[in-house]
Amino acid sequence: MTAETIDARALWADLEAVREQAPLVHSITNLVVMNFNANALLALGASPVMAHAEEEVREMVGIAQALVLNIGTLEPAWIRAMKLALAAARERGIPVVLDPVGAGATPYRNAALAELLQAGSPTIVRGNASEIMSLAGLAVRTRGVDSAASSLEAVDAAKSLARELGAVVCVSGADDHVVDASGRWATLSNGHPWMTRVTGVGCSASALIGAFAAVQPDAWRATLAAMAYLGVVGETAVERVQDVGAGVGSLQIELLDGLQLLEQNIFQRRLRLQLHD
Amino acid sequence: MTAETIDARALWADLEAVREQAPLVHSITNLVVMNFNANALLALGASPVMAHAEEEVREMVGIAQALVLNIGTLEPAWIRAMKLALAAARERGIPVVLDPVGAGATPYRNAALAELLQAGSPTIVRGNASEIMSLAGLAVRTRGVDSAASSLEAVDAAKSLARELGAVVCVSGADDHVVDASGRWATLSNGHPWMTRVTGVGCSASALIGAFAAVQPDAWRATLAAMAYLGVVGETAVERVQDVGAGVGSLQIELLDGLQLLEQNIFQRRLRLQLHD
Amino acid sequence: MTAETIDARALWADLEAVREQAPLVHSITNLVVMNFNANALLALGASPVMAHAEEEVREMVGIAQALVLNIGTLEPAWIRAMKLALAAARERGIPVVLDPVGAGATPYRNAALAELLQAGSPTIVRGNASEIMSLAGLAVRTRGVDSAASSLEAVDAAKSLARELGAVVCVSGADDHVVDASGRWATLSNGHPWMTRVTGVGCSASALIGAFAAVQPDAWRATLAAMAYLGVVGETAVERVQDVGAGVGSLQIELLDGLQLLEQNIFQRRLRLQLHD
Numbered sequence: 001m002t003a004e005t006i007d008a009r010a011l012w013a014d015l016e017a018v019r020e021q022a023p024l025v026h027s028i029t030n031l032v033v034m035n036f037n038a039n040a041l042l043a044l045g046a047s048p049v050m051a052h053a054e055e056e057v058r059e060m061v062g063i064a065q066a067l068v069l070n071i072g073t074l075e076p077a078w079i080r081a082m083k084l085a086l087a088a089a090r091e092r093g094i095p096v097v098l099d100p101v102g103a104g105a106t107p108y109r110n111a112a113l114a115e116l117l118q119a120g121s122p123t124i125v126r127g128n129a130s131e132i133m134s135l136a137g138l139a140v141r142t143r144g145v146d147s148a149a150s151s152l153e154a155v156d157a158a159k160s161l162a163r164e165l166g167a168v169v170c171v172s173g174a175d176d177h178v179v180d181a182s183g184r185w186a187t188l189s190n191g192h193p194w195m196t197r198v199t200g201v202g203c204s205a206s207a208l209i210g211a212f213a214a215v216q217p218d219a220w221r222a223t224l225a226a227m228a229y230l231g232v233v234g235e236t237a238v239e240r241v242q243d244v245g246a247g248v249g250s251l252q253i254e255l256l257d258g259l260q261l262l263e264q265n266i267f268q269r270r271l272r273l274q275l276h277d
Numbered sequence: 278m279t280a281e282t283i284d285a286r287a288l289w290a291d292l293e294a295v296r297e298q299a300p301l302v303h304s305i306t307n308l309v310v311m312n313f314n315a316n317a318l319l320a321l322g323a324s325p326v327m328a329h330a331e332e333e334v335r336e337m338v339g340i341a342q343a344l345v346l347n348i349g350t351l352e353p354a355w356i357r358a359m360k361l362a363l364a365a366a367r368e369r370g371i372p373v374v375l376d377p378v379g380a381g382a383t384p385y386r387n388a389a390l391a392e393l394l395q396a397g398s399p400t401i402v403r404g405n406a407s408e409i410m411s412l413a414g415l416a417v418r419t420r421g422v423d424s425a426a427s428s429l430e431a432v433d434a435a436k437s438l439a440r441e442l443g444a445v446v447c448v449s450g451a452d453d454h455v456v457d458a459s460g461r462w463a464t465l466s467n468g469h470p471w472m473t474r475v476t477g478v479g480c481s482a483s484a485l486i487g488a489f490a491a492v493q494p495d496a497w498r499a500t501l502a503a504m505a506y507l508g509v510v511g512e513t514a515v516e517r518v519q520d521v522g523a524g525v526g527s528l529q530i531e532l533l534d535g536l537q538l539l540e541q542n543i544f545q546r547r548l549r550l551q552l553h554d
Numbered sequence: 555m556t557a558e559t560i561d562a563r564a565l566w567a568d569l570e571a572v573r574e575q576a577p578l579v580h581s582i583t584n585l586v587v588m589n590f591n592a593n594a595l596l597a598l599g600a601s602p603v604m605a606h607a608e609e610e611v612r613e614m615v616g617i618a619q620a621l622v623l624n625i626g627t628l629e630p631a632w633i634r635a636m637k638l639a640l641a642a643a644r645e646r647g648i649p650v651v652l653d654p655v656g657a658g659a660t661p662y663r664n665a666a667l668a669e670l671l672q673a674g675s676p677t678i679v680r681g682n683a684s685e686i687m688s689l690a691g692l693a694v695r696t697r698g699v700d701s702a703a704s705s706l707e708a709v710d711a712a713k714s715l716a717r718e719l720g721a722v723v724c725v726s727g728a729d730d731h732v733v734d735a736s737g738r739w740a741t742l743s744n745g746h747p748w749m750t751r752v753t754g755v756g757c758s759a760s761a762l763i764g765a766f767a768a769v770q771p772d773a774w775r776a777t778l779a780a781m782a783y784l785g786v787v788g789e790t791a792v793e794r795v796q797d798v799g800a801g802v803g804s805l806q807i808e809l810l811d812g813l814q815l816l817e818q819n820i821f822q823r824r825l826r827l828q829l830h831d
Contacts (some may be wrong), residue, residue: 032589033589035311035313036589038476039525043524048476049379055353056382056386073607075606075609076609105613105614108607108609108613200592247597247811247812248596248811250810252526253530257524257526257527258524258526260524311586315753319750319752327584327585327586329627354629530803531803533804534800534801536801537803
């Protein structure tokens with residue numbers, strides 16, 4: 001499939017495939033977002049499983065259709081488990097999504113990422129601009145888990161990282177940029193700034209990418225589908241919340257409702273997808 | 278009390294006892310559901326405490342009125358703590374609920390369950406059909422934390438497990454079956470499929486059973502009361518959510534509201550309880 | 555600034571400073587409340603980061619503007635990390651909030667607190683009456699994470715603890731009492747009992763104190779500001795929830811909405827602050 005044929009209708013078909021197949025997505029993720037991530041996958045129509053013991057991650061990968069690794073609250077035993085799971089997933093040929101939370105914030109975090117990348121290349125990397133720039137080896141100031149840079153600033157880093165890893169790289173932010181090793185590049189312009197005020201929305205984006213990549217073998221397209229869907233879900237959820245004078249607490253719930261219930265015509269009408277030449 | 282006298286009114290009395298006594302329920306549970314479980318216990322009127330360090334679980338059991346063990350995101354140190362807590366609870370004579378999340382999914386999980394059962398028999402085991410069949414020693418395909426079998430298929434396994442452990446066993450699903458070692462068997466037919474699309478509802482069922490078992494010495498009846506209450510709360514919560522066109526995000530909140538606010542007449546009118554001969 | 559000039563307007567100015575500066579608050583907190591705490595900080599306008607590996611806590615403290623330590627679900631590696639983080643924070647001169655969850659419940663918990671206090675004095679301690687009395691060395695029966703004593707009973711213990719540690723001490727309860735080593739004492743009488751039926755509201759109070767202390771150098775005033783804001787947010791959230799016949803599930807969401815959206819005139823009109831001579 002060429003880039004030209006990827007449109008809102010095609011991405012919606014990927015969503016329908018997720019719902020039909022209900023892929024089991026194995027996440028080794030951070031302690032803050034586990035509950036929200038699991039609920040996001042369930043609302044989408046996928047099936048979450050979380051397990052992080054070195055003693056069982058290989059077997060759990062063995063029954064999963066995708067693996068998602070997120071280093072948000074890492075510690076040594078978890079990194080060991082992630083390496084085992086990553087290697088097992090590559091061996092089985094299931095997609096692996098890496099979310100390098102806080103890359104660049106501490107030397108330990110950078111060392112952990114280097115170790116992970118030695119254990120195997122992820123299929124897809126999703127992070128904010130600071131994280132992607134840090135992972136691509138650029139000197140960048142990371143401020144906790146927020147980004148100090150805009151996503152457009154990180155596109156060159158993303159392209160270089162994509163080539164180096166042979167992976168799809170997604171830089172999320174006000175615009176989301178999705179690039180791959182062959183040079184494909186698309187930009188999504190949905191979403192709303194309030195989405196950054198619910199913890200775990202970025203991490204959930206990575207989890208949703210796992211679900212789409214489990215059913216759509218073109219990892220670049222799968223990443224676009226997940227980010228596109230979450231973006232439109234997010235901006236419509238913010239509108240519903242603001243319409244009733246509510247805030248970011250309610251947004252958390254509306255996001256989950258939207259992941260389950262967004263209508264196809266709204267998705268197709270609102271999607272702002274730009275495929276670059 | 279014979280089975281014949283257990284009806285909606287009797288089960289409601291158990292709920293009132295929970296609210297009056299506000300038992301302290303000590304949970305060693307999985308990382309995904311901790312927050313939701315604690316909120317479910319608080320909404321019900323019980324008092325949750327979570328502590329998992331080997332260094333203190335015995336003392337924490339010492340001030341609790343029930344112990345709930347859930348192996349969802351197990352690791353070696355947690356299993357050691359669960360064994361200590363289980364032994365301490367049996368010594369003190371407080372009820373122990375075991376939720377064998379993902380039993381059968383990995384060899385490690387099965388080994389952990391075998392170890393736990395050697396440390397002491399739980400008072401009550403609650404799981405889905407796959408988990409109960411796996412724990413009863415049947416070959417069964419477990420798919421992550423969902424069940425690949427229906428709850429009725431697992432009733433024989435549940436009965437055999439109940440006799441083997443001298444415990445109450447609850448198989449939850451579209452129908453919930455509750456059996457005990459003496460052969461009592463009841464079926465509850467409340468609830469709604471959307472309840473499986475909020476993470477931790479099954480785990481919360483186990484936590485609520487702990488609260489009821491803390492105040493109702495007949496563990497079979499306590500299990501019925503908890504499952505009955507959650508089932509009616511769940512189906513009415515789904516109705517409220519669907520009435521306003523909302524989804525499974527909102528359901529999470531409505532479940533908690535319902536645990537606090539369900540009215541007695543609605544519970545008694547809607548309860549679908551069948552006591553088998 | 556003398557105590558006399560601290561009024562609702564001054565405390566609101568502190569809130570505006572939080573929003574303007576969006577301080578990075580590094581929390582090493584318990585597994586149950588992580589998600590809610592992060593969302594509370596985001597709703598307030600601060601920026602949360604959670605990291606607990608000994609290997610990186612010092613560096614994470616190095617980019618944070620406040621540190622919050624909460625021993626709710628402690629284990630040995632986490633205590634070691636907390637000690638390192640506490641020492642690093644004192645060295646850097648950023649405020650440290652200690653939440654001694656369940657102090658007095660087990661000997662291990664008490665030993666952990668003693669170890670922590672040897673690693674450095676916190677700037678602010680916030681707990682319920684039982685926890686503060688236990689930490690002050692009084693024999694007190696702690697029942698799980700709830701308090702068996704009223705906050706007024708604990709004021710003398712709080713004053714003595716404040717002098718001993720050279721810290722601000724906040725005893726929260728139906729009334730919140732905030733004292734410091736120099737003898738200042740204020741009482742806040744906002745809030746609602748339902749706030750104790752959402753898990754993590756107390757822990758979130760500690761997190762919010764961290765955010766205020768990051769921007770307001772007078773730690774006593776910062777504590778007052780955080781507790782005052784949460785108290786008014788809480789009681790108005792309960793009113794909104796009860797007005798529509800909803801419960802403590804909805805309250806969780808309304809609390810977050812309120813942290814983001816409470817209006818200044820409502821805060822100033824409803825604040826019940828008493829400065830003692």
